Amino acid sequence: MAFLPSAAWLFAAASFALTSLLGIILAFHWFRYALAPTAASVALVVYTAVSATLLFGMFVSLIVFSVSL
């Protein structure tokens, strides 16, 4: 049972890394190819806001779980 929080933290860290990496790749495409800078900025803000909200929810749940053990 003790491995569960560690595994969950690793899992959450991997999700954070994946989200960040994909964000960088997508932002590169939005700014480089066929998008107005304003539209690319809006897309980046929306992507960051939604991803940050979901990651925040994940990490809060994880903290609550770790504390409750």
Next chain:
Amino acid sequence: MNMNLKNLQAFRLDSEERVVLKFRKHWFILLRDSIGTALAALVPALALVLAAWANTSILSAMPASVISFIQFWWLLIVWLALSVIWTNYYLDLWMITDKRIVSVDQTGLFSRKVTVLPFGSVQDVTVEQHGIIQTFLNFGTVKVQTAGPTAENMTIVGVAKPAAVRDKIIEETERWRARKL
């Protein structure tokens, strides 16, 4: 729409070249490609309802924080998938200039094809609309046939108002030929 045309890889506008029309696929194509992924966001909620209905002991054995963690993770994956789908949709685009037709096809995050078709090689332009959805929402396929046995045809799939696009291509081709005479 203000686009940075210098950044369209493998394609540069000539100094006097003018863009006549720019367009993307119809919004229904985006909806069709993303609806399955968007509906997948409901899977955790449905699983919870199903587990409660089946009265299984899994739910009671699992802390609420773990259930919430799994839900947020699932929503994150769905969100990332939707972002990639939207990007692929948005980076597909076509342009008609006063000299040629340009097709930019983003097939994946690292896969991009830019095709340029000069008006000199345009032979025929046809429009295809199949089915009730394409007819009512007015989108379809525009096929630009080119001269020569080895010439590559251009197929513009899922474009809105295909007849207007065809008319614009024919109009610009005729204008280009008149200038050349």
